[in-house]
Amino acid sequence: MTHALKITNLKKTYDNKFQALKGIDLEVKKGDFFALLGANGAGKSTAIGIICSLVNKTAGDVSVFGYDLEKDREAVQEHIGLVPQEFNFNIWEPVIEIILNQAGYYGIERPVARKRAEELLKHLDLWDKRDEQAQNLSGGMKRRLMIARALIHNPKLLILDEPTAGVDIEIRRSMWDFLKKLNQAGTTIILTTHYLEEAESMCNNIAILNKGEVVESTSMKELLSRLQVETFVLDLKEPLDKLPDNCELTIKQRDSSTIEVELDKSRSLNYLFETLSKHNIRVMSMRNKTNRLEELFINLVEKSKNKNNNSATHEATT
Amino acid sequence: MKAAQKLIAFKTILSKEVMRFLRIWVQTLVPPAITMTLYFVIFGNLIGSQIGDMDGFKYIEYIIPGLIMMSVITNSYSNVVSTFFTAKMFGHIQEMLISPVPNHIILMGYIGGGMARGLMVGLIVTIVSLFFSSLTIAHPFITIAVVVLTSMLFSIAGLINAIYAKSFDDITIIPTFVLTPLTYLGGVFYSINMLSEFWQNVSLANPVLYMVNGFRYGILGVSDISPWASFSLLGVFIVAMYGFAYYLLKKGVGIRS
Numbered sequence: 001m002t003h004a005l006k007i008t009n010l011k012k013t014y015d016n017k018f019q020a021l022k023g024i025d026l027e028v029k030k031g032d033f034f035a036l037l038g039a040n041g042a043g044k045s046t047a048i049g050i051i052c053s054l055v056n057k058t059a060g061d062v063s064v065f066g067y068d069l070e071k072d073r074e075a076v077q078e079h080i081g082l083v084p085q086e087f088n089f090n091i092w093e094p095v096i097e098i099i100l101n102q103a104g105y106y107g108i109e110r111p112v113a114r115k116r117a118e119e120l121l122k123h124l125d126l127w128d129k130r131d132e133q134a135q136n137l138s139g140g141m142k143r144r145l146m147i148a149r150a151l152i153h154n155p156k157l158l159i160l161d162e163p164t165a166g167v168d169i170e171i172r173r174s175m176w177d178f179l180k181k182l183n184q185a186g187t188t189i190i191l192t193t194h195y196l197e198e199a200e201s202m203c204n205n206i207a208i209l210n211k212g213e214v215v216e217s218t219s220m221k222e223l224l225s226r227l228q229v230e231t232f233v234l235d236l237k238e239p240l241d242k243l244p245d246n247c248e249l250t251i252k253q254r255d256s257s258t259i260e261v262e263l264d265k266s267r268s269l270n271y272l273f274e275t276l277s278k279h280n281i282r283v284m285s286m287r288n289k290t291n292r293l294e295e296l297f298i299n300l301v302e303k304s305k306n307k308n309n310n311s312a313t314h315e316a317t318t
Numbered sequence: 319m320k321a322a323q324k325l326i327a328f329k330t331i332l333s334k335e336v337m338r339f340l341r342i343w344v345q346t347l348v349p350p351a352i353t354m355t356l357y358f359v360i361f362g363n364l365i366g367s368q369i370g371d372m373d374g375f376k377y378i379e380y381i382i383p384g385l386i387m388m389s390v391i392t393n394s395y396s397n398v399v400s401t402f403f404t405a406k407m408f409g410h411i412q413e414m415l416i417s418p419v420p421n422h423i424i425l426m427g428y429i430g431g432g433m434a435r436g437l438m439v440g441l442i443v444t445i446v447s448l449f450f451s452s453l454t455i456a457h458p459f460i461t462i463a464v465v466v467l468t469s470m471l472f473s474i475a476g477l478i479n480a481i482y483a484k485s486f487d488d489i490t491i492i493p494t495f496v497l498t499p500l501t502y503l504g505g506v507f508y509s510i511n512m513l514s515e516f517w518q519n520v521s522l523a524n525p526v527l528y529m530v531n532g533f534r535y536g537i538l539g540v541s542d543i544s545p546w547a548s549f550s551l552l553g554v555f556i557v558a559m560y561g562f563a564y565y566l567l568k569k570g571v572g573i574r575s
Binding site: 014015049052053054056073075077080082087088089090092100101102103104105106107153 | 319320322323324326327329330331334337341405408409410412413414415416417418419420570574575
């Protein structure tokens, strides 16, 4: 089966000897909505840069829909659309010109490009701003402009590098809807984000990078199933003076009317409520303490850090 | 990319570049016209009347080809160096780098933009010069060929400068410390026959001398250098520098980490 993206042993060492990628392997299936997560400096943007021909690789192979980046760069580039992290359009150009010029770089004729640009800008609520200089747009509009620009040539693979950074909730939600529809229509999407709830709600598969290495690459479902304990924050109906003795649950008191309860994955929510009722604790409302993916992400990154520290200590002592 | 698609990509880069300098015409087209008017007034009329004839022409007639060429050189160079460097600095060069547009097309688009500005400014300066002197062109083909090739050469040179530039200082160093001295010492205001033999030989190492004299030959029919020497030099430099610029772009020097 041809993958949308296949990366094998990809390495990148910058001129200053910084090793941004230490030989990563990654596979993204056609039609997937794939999350690429990692802390700042993990190597996400470098990997994306290499895939999009913005960064020269040191070693390894990259293929997009079966086309090898080294041997068939043009074909790879025709299939990819990129929404970069930083605004990188000419801020003095009008919105419509930015889109039409991008179409021109892909050899799309003006009349065709105009029609497509109109569709995209209307879809992304930017049509009224088409003649405005890009510098006059708000942050959210600039993000949407970059999405429209990335889609002008109908790419089969769309890569979004933190597309919703600094965007307000309303626009973020509308962008999520837009991207979900795009994915349902067949576009493979790779998303990097710091909003883990974004990755959890939209992506089917996930890879986590840490210090230039893939520490996890699996399905979102599989990853979330590894969560052993979930912590809930409960608002109580009546204030609680003292935590119950001999309680089967691990409970921490935040204040007189709020508690945090850890629930083992093997237990149901019914068990939680039954146990609390048994101790005369009545609950008004509840929520997750943290995003589930966030907990796993932190655990995996910590684990990888410890592993690296241990091997460094081992090397130092041998 | 098919040939038709490459043509669209080329036209896109070229029209974007032309629109850019036309949009800011007060910064790009007006200053050279004002500067050259001052040259014509001061060097042509005021000082020139004291100098007398040169190679059988009034001094103002003698310097007009050199001044036109000087403005073509400066503007072709500065257009490409500033636009390419700005595209690098603000990141919009990435729009092209991620697309399948071949490096040759990127090169030709930017060079075309630089040539368009250089030749437009050259035309403006020529029109301004008509207020100070009449102009008859001795060899139209040579005139056009030399000015077009010179503008092409300095557009390529501007692009190479922009590729290596890391700060705004880097795009002003070459024009200030290399281009301006070479132009002023390239026979714009004098014939090298006025110099001693030693300085004549030194002047022959200045490539701008060949371009200015080639253009002067085209307009006035007189020159310190054979026009074929001008064409040969232009040809060699264009091929070598285009090849070098292409190599830099392909390797991603200054634009791909």
